[in-house]
Amino acid sequence: MYISVTQLAEKLKVSTSRVRFILGEGRIVGAFKVGNVWIIPVNNNGKIQVISGKRGPKLSWCKSRLKAQAKIHVNGQKIKQNRETGNNTPVITVKRGKTNEYCHQVDIKGPCKLIYKPSNPLKSGAQVWIETNSEIELICVGVKNSS
Template sequence: MVGTTQAAQLLKICAQRVRQLLYEGRIVGAKKVGRFWQIPLFKGMPKVKVGKRGPKGTWRKRLSSIPTLIHVNSHKIRSNSNNGTNEPVIVVRSGSRKIEAHHVKINGSCEVIYSRDRPLDCGAKVLIQVDSDVVVKPCVFADMS
């Protein structure tokens, strides 16, 4: 379950449009708990019903062949140690999307890969590969102290 902001990020639309879809009853399984919406995910994405009028929606469809890659940015670890900062060091890449996080929860199977001869563009040689249908939840902590 995700909120309106996370659903907007997944669908690549603004949060106000997600709220409009919610009020129209077009997001499958969504329910309001108190003041907040709880939106279920189907294969990692909110499911939106087709509208009755107008053009088709152009929100992002999850590609089944592109895996999600997770790796650690060692430069930020060093920077955090030297400067006393708390920047997120875990990087989650899914297609062209890149999210930095302190904590990542993987709901499904994954694979740890050491790729000495074929590192990522950023230079990472050890990474976690997750199938595109597995839900990955990155989390950034505001203050760790």
């Protein structure tokens, strides 16, 4: 597999001109030029073999930061309000970090854990919730407000 100069610059979190400079010095193993375009080979692990320079900082692959754990629960008070007023306000709460998002449906794209802790509820008072580090898709249906 091969990648471009721009893709390598994004992976290394450096400028494209810095990548071209390293390529010009011949420090990326197996890289070659076709016309005006550099072709950079990638090994099976998705890494590029870079020969260390004599001076300066070492090149490093930037590690992606872990997303905050999401906690998903159903707000029983909102269900009661919707029943009494006839509204369709979202009742599912997704808490990730310091943000709260409300929706009608949640699609979890990976593993999750369902937790019931009546002796140690969340700050919101929820005793049952889902925890996940996976990607989450929030789906909101058209909201009917009678105000």
